[in-house]
Amino acid sequence: MRITELLTKETIKLNLEADSKNGVIEELVTQLDQAGKLQDKEGYKQAVLDREKQSTTGVGDGIAIPHAKTKAVKNPAIAFGRSSSGVDYESLDGQPSHLVFMIAAPEGADNTHLDALSKLSGYLMRDEVRSKLMKAETVEDILALFNKLEDDEDKQEEKTSSSAPSQKGKILAVTACPTGIAHTYMAADALKEKAKEMGVDIKVETNGSGGAKNVLTQEEIDEAHAIIVAADKQVEMARFRGKHVIEVPVSDGLRKPKELIDRALKQDGPVYSGNGNKSTDGEQGESKQKGRSGFYKHIMNGVSNMLPFVVGGGILIAISFMFGIHSADPNHESYNRFAEALSTIGGGNAFGLMIPVLAGFIALSIADRPGLAPGMVGGFMAAQGGAGFLGGLIAGFLAGYLVVLLKKAFSGLPASLEGIKPVLLYPLFGIFLTGMIMFFLVIDPVKALNDGLSGWLSGLGTGNLVILGIILGGMMAVDMGGPVNKAAFTFGIAMIDSGNFAPHAAIMAGGMVPPLGAALATTFFRNKFTKREREAGITNYIMGASFVTEGAIPFAAADPLRVIPSMIAGSAIAGALAMAFGIGLRAPHGGAFVILFVEGNPLLYVLAIAIGAVVSALLIGFLKKPIKV
Secondary structure, eight states: OOGGGTEEEEEEESSOOOOBHHHHHHHHHHHHHHTTOBSOHHHHHHHHHHHHHHSOOEEETTEEOOEEEOTTBSSOEEEEEEEEEEEBOOOTTSOOEEEEEEEEEOTTOOHHHHHHHHHHHHHTTOHHHHHHHHHOOSHHHHHHHHHHHHHHHHHHHHHHTTSOOOTTOOEEEEEEOSSOSSHHHHHHHHHHHHHHHHTOOEEEEEEETTEEESOOOHHHHHHOSEEEEEESSOOOOGGGTTSBEEEEOHHHHHHOHHHHHHHHHTTOSOBOOOSSSSOSSOOSOTTTSOOOOHHHHHHHHHHHHHHHHHHHHHHHHHHHGGGOTTTTOTTSTTOOHHHHHHHIIIIIIIHHHHHHHHHHHHHHHHHOGGGHHHHHHHHHHHHHTTOHHHHHHHHHHHHHHHHHHHHHHTTTSOGGGGGGIIIIIHHHHHHHHHHHHIIIIIHHHHHHHHHHHHHHHHHOOHHHHHHHHHHHHHHHHHSSSSHHHHHHHHHHHHHHHTTOOHHHHHHHHHHHHHHHHHHHHHHHOGGGSOHHHHHHHHHHHHHHHTTOGGGGHHHHHHSHHHHHHHHHHHHHHHHHHHHHTTOBOSOSSOGGGGGGGSBSOHHHHHHHHHHHHHHHHHHHHHHSOOOOO
8 A cells, every 4th residue: 555545635734733742633633534534533632642641753853753543543544744833742852843744543454554654654764755845835746755755665676676685794673662653663764774874784573563574584583693672562582592682662773773783783782592572681771771781680680679678678777766876775775665676677677688688689680590599598698697798799699600500410310300400409409509608618708808898988087988979979870770870879788788878878869969950950941951851850850859860861861971971070079978978878768758867967968969969950051052942
């Protein structure tokens, strides 16, 4: 089916009257309804608005493609509207949209309709097509343009079918978005266009609403140099085992095709070795958190599962201090039974499980379920023996890799013994070997190292503590949730475990600054941000107060050279001030909700965070350029 069978004179409006996103949607829905394409105007409009809530369909480069697939559509159709002045459509690149294509697909739309829609998405990625659409004087000019594009494509396919393959290696890709109408095909065409420009052979499988098209064969996968998976929904991943796979959101396929192809040519992606929908050496959403190695992934699996014990236990301990610093001690005059209960639950039990859970889930990440028991036992030995957080890390990796070796060692046993491996052999030998190595080789030297580190921190003067605060606070803003941020956070937890509470106070102050700084900047320097960024700024007040550093990531990604250094500077200042003011923090998370329970003056801690946020906001405001309207 050709595009012009869906895009007709009756569904084209050369001069949109609306100047807002919702106004444009209303205008084009009305255009479709008047052309007789809808059987329930309000139902279709609501479906389009529901799709917008998932993610904006303003794809950038002056284009928006609102769409919906619903029973409210009578006949499949495309409506086109053009705005000379542009509409703020909350686009991915923050620029106004001039060309708006609204896609109406009935619930039972067949593949021929979806193929036409995918072709439209591809054409819109070309600069010359967008330019001609803006200059077209009549409806007939627009229809003629699409007819010529399809004719030229048919001729091109005949030529390329016999062309020689590229010498750079074959790249394969898969694109998929939740709706499967627009972004899926636009990302595919962006990758194909850029590969053609770079002289790279590529084949792209699209997982659209009509099912998978251009499906990758096993032979092609075996011969591929690397695989790009640009998807916001699950795709079949097991077939890529043993290949370098780069996993990113579908928007990256649309906005960063050259970067992804370059990475694929360099095989800059983990080797996929999983069985489900996730790589064992990498994680989906790579655009937000790139470069995660297996080592980092295993640590984060341990830390993320340990964190609820640390947070819950730490806050309970902090609350117990409201009754007096020694109120949990039965031998002290300020003793309070309820404070003792809080301290026992939080410190004696929740904190007591912290190291075993850390080690157990690191081992689980490495060796799957057989690694859990040896890891937890090794972690418990580290906690009991005074080896602390570092001992738990060692126990987790030790147990995990020992179980991996045991799996290989027992792989030659008769099939009849398969059932006793997970319930007898792995736990018995895993716990034995992990325990013996921890007992004789690990615990004593690590305990000595911990004691030495604690003594060094206790002996630091104010000047050195301020320097440490600068480093730890600044680290929290370097990648906002990435490896550097998590390294600082993990160090803070280790210090809490060893009884030093000042480092984590600096860390939390530094982590709260980036979202708070972004929020303040969007409030006081409104002309430097798009409407969507200003709305996100309001949310960042809450995220910053809650110690969710990741809230600042969209601002950093949009303008990294100006925003990231500004945030690092503010976070470093906040960390330094927290140290200088002598603040200690027993609760590793909670943000504003635990400030009352800090050791030292809570108002000074608030001042440290506020100064850091203001510094970041001022730097961002002065360095960023105004948005062009």
